[in-house]
Amino acid sequence: MEITIKSAAEMAKVSRNTIYQAIRDGRMSRSPSGKVDSSEVLRVFGNPSDRLTRQEEREHIEHLKTQQQNLTPLDMMSAEKEALYQARIKALEDTLRQTQEREQQHIEREEWHRRQIDKLTDAIKLLEAPKASAKPKALFDRLFGG
Known part of the structure; x- marks a missing residue:
């Protein structure tokens, strides 16, 4: 199933720039319509449930700091x-x-x-x-x- 670059970034929990970089490096293909296949996203970036977004990482770090201060x-x-x-x-x-x-x-x-x-x-x-x-x-x- 083809999805937009933005959707691919959200799905993989990476930035859009990371998706574009993967396309430029040839690790990931892009259709003529400018979309990417969801299976390509999974192949290149793996299971997104194993990874935290940058925001989730920041929140987790802040939570740990708060626990340490408490x-x-x-x-x-x-x-x-x-x-x-x-x-x-x-x-x-x-x-x-x-x-x-x-x-x-x-x-x-x-x-x-x-x-x-x-x-x-x-x-x-x-x-x-x-x-x-x-x-x-x-x-x-x-x-x-x-």
Whole structure:
């Protein structure tokens, strides 16, 4: 459906100059009657519902400024408290991490000690084992005490 340049600008939420620039750049075509097809507007500028007009942008910015100015000292205090709590949380997380690392070191040290105890126990068992005689005495030596 063909529409006027003004209607195209309103539809795309851009200025008429932007429409003319798109036509000059060759991004958008124009019919001999001077109108543009609505599908061309959508193709070049996309869905207009995703975009704010300049006036809507200005109004939105003013609204944000007003909201910021209307912050009470209590709101500012809440922001300060939140920052303080965030800092405390970070400090506690660091402490927890350090504690977990120390616990892991203690577990590893305990395992090492257990292995050492096992080695020493094995060594003691070997030392306490009855010693076998080197060679049984011959019959002659047993009889004559040699």
